[in-house]
Amino acid sequence: MLNYAIIFLIIAIIAAVLGFGGVAGVAATIAKILFVVFLILFIVSLIRSRR
Template sequence: MIGWAITFLIIALIAAVLGFGGIAGTAVGIAKIIFFVAIVLFVISLIFGRRRAL
């Protein structure tokens, strides 16, 4: 998932350089959402992983 977030961030940077502001803003928004979802899933997997070990 982090790979997808980085991909959308790169798309946003390229679009911003070429002057496509709307596409760049949308790509940054998608990258932020994917990044935060990945962080939440990582924390959940840490919590449930520790419960099974105990």
């Protein structure tokens, strides 16, 4: 999950450098969503592993 977030972040950075604003915005949004999902799943797994 974190791997996909990093990949989309890299795509967003490259697209922004090349001037593709729409693609960069969409890729950055996807990267943010995936990162939040990763954090939520990580915290849930930490809480469950303590029990």
